[in-house]
Amino acid sequence: MNLQKTLRLSLQWLVICALIGLFSGSASAFFLVALEWVTQIREHHAWIIWLLPLGGLIIGLLYHYYGASVVKGNNLLLEEYENPQQPIPFKMAPLVLIGTLITHLVGGSAGREGTAVQMGGAIADQFSKWFQLNKNDRKTILILGISAGFASVFGTPLAGALFALEVVYFSKIKLKSVILSFAVAYTAYFTVEFWQVQHTHYTISILPEMNGIHLLWTIGTGILFGLAALLFSRTAHFWSRLFSKYIPYAPIRPLIGGTILTIVIFFIGTTKYIGLGVPEIVKAFSTPNESYDFLLKILFTGFTLGAGFKGGEVTPLFFVGATLGSALSVVVPLPIALLAGMGFVAVFSGATHTPIACTVMGMELFGIESGVFIGIACVVAYFASGSIGIYHSQIVKGPKYHLYQKINRFRLDLF
Numbered sequence: 001m002n003l004q005k006t007l008r009l010s011l012q013w014l015v016i017c018a019l020i021g022l023f024s025g026s027a028s029a030f031f032l033v034a035l036e037w038v039t040q041i042r043e044h045h046a047w048i049i050w051l052l053p054l055g056g057l058i059i060g061l062l063y064h065y066y067g068a069s070v071v072k073g074n075n076l077l078l079e080e081y082e083n084p085q086q087p088i089p090f091k092m093a094p095l096v097l098i099g100t101l102i103t104h105l106v107g108g109s110a111g112r113e114g115t116a117v118q119m120g121g122a123i124a125d126q127f128s129k130w131f132q133l134n135k136n137d138r139k140t141i142l143i144l145g146i147s148a149g150f151a152s153v154f155g156t157p158l159a160g161a162l163f164a165l166e167v168v169y170f171s172k173i174k175l176k177s178v179i180l181s182f183a184v185a186y187t188a189y190f191t192v193e194f195w196q197v198q199h200t201h202y203t204i205s206i207l208p209e210m211n212g213i214h215l216l217w218t219i220g221t222g223i224l225f226g227l228a229a230l231l232f233s234r235t236a237h238f239w240s241r242l243f244s245k246y247i248p249y250a251p252i253r254p255l256i257g258g259t260i261l262t263i264v265i266f267f268i269g270t271t272k273y274i275g276l277g278v279p280e281i282v283k284a285f286s287t288p289n290e291s292y293d294f295l296l297k298i299l300f301t302g303f304t305l306g307a308g309f310k311g312g313e314v315t316p317l318f319f320v321g322a323t324l325g326s327a328l329s330v331v332v333p334l335p336i337a338l339l340a341g342m343g344f345v346a347v348f349s350g351a352t353h354t355p356i357a358c359t360v361m362g363m364e365l366f367g368i369e370s371g372v373f374i375g376i377a378c379v380v381a382y383f384a385s386g387s388i389g390i391y392h393s394q395i396v397k398g399p400k401y402h403l404y405q406k407i408n409r410f411r412l413d414l415f
Helices: 002-044 046-066 074-082 092-106 113-130 135-154 157-166 175-194 212-246 252-268 278-284 293-307 314-328 336-352 355-366 368-384 398-414
Strands: none
Touching: 002 046, 002 092, 002 113, 002 135, 002 175, 046 092, 046 252, 074 113, 074 135, 092 113, 113 135, 113 314, 135 157, 135 175, 157 175, 157 355, 212 252, 212 293, 212 314, 212 336, 212 368, 252 293, 278 314, 278 336, 293 314, 314 336, 336 355, 336 368, 355 368, 368 398
């Protein structure tokens, strides 16, 4: 009888895993194609940027009247994981998809990870109702949704699986969840491959050998990447609080924010800091960036998302890290592509408290040979980035939590 029950449950989870991977992967494939389409439209019709206020108002009204229950986005997924209450409404998926596409069409600075993860989480959690799963199994479902969304949108199945586990700090995770997280990540990844949707490729062609001097430079740059992550997180939260405090009516926030962004973009005379910024990221691996590029991307992204536009934070984090690493190449005696690659994942590591997933992501994207440099940079940035990340509902635990508890106690004792 126990064997029959085990086989039945195993089959049930395999079916759930396959369905989540297929649906989430297909949703991400559609999203990536649509995102490229709206980006091309914006780049070929620069006047569309003048529609930023209108696009912001549409997004604001959509969420005000139809999406109040899902406006928290990724934070809602993390809150439901920590304290399961009710299934994520399916409307989260189409709303964040539409909101993100509008944001990129009219010229907001945002990413794509948040959109894919929210779509994955919303799709996955529907199976909680269909299969009448309990609260503990719902936690597994949410991990699978996050894993599928992340893996499919970036083409990094190992990092996607680990990110889903690490972003909740492996909290009370069973072996079943770990195995299924990897299975659904690969299912979603191969689904995107089946739809023949391409991911951006990066190359680190020159790698120096690790020695004492290179180790010190890697640690030093890791600290800077961590501080950049801290600045990114604090900036995003600052603008969000500011808009909420002074503009009570939510739909007006992106309208006003869009108006300000349009004026700023017009006066600076460049669009390199809006949208995903993938061309600039690719360029950073071969050509040194200006020292202020990463700061302007932080400002534009924090303001865009804080005003109420939709999208992710991760690709802008890639931009920030890659351009900062690229700019540092004029003073740091390490290859420019290596510095850009280290920054690419290290800033992400610091902002999301996920050094393991980010190290693996770096090896998936740039090759396993860069793993030592990538790993050191990610761990150092993780510790240097402060206790607050981009997800305010994320519970920070482990060595970083204990480190900052000691720092806070030392401050109290000192003053």
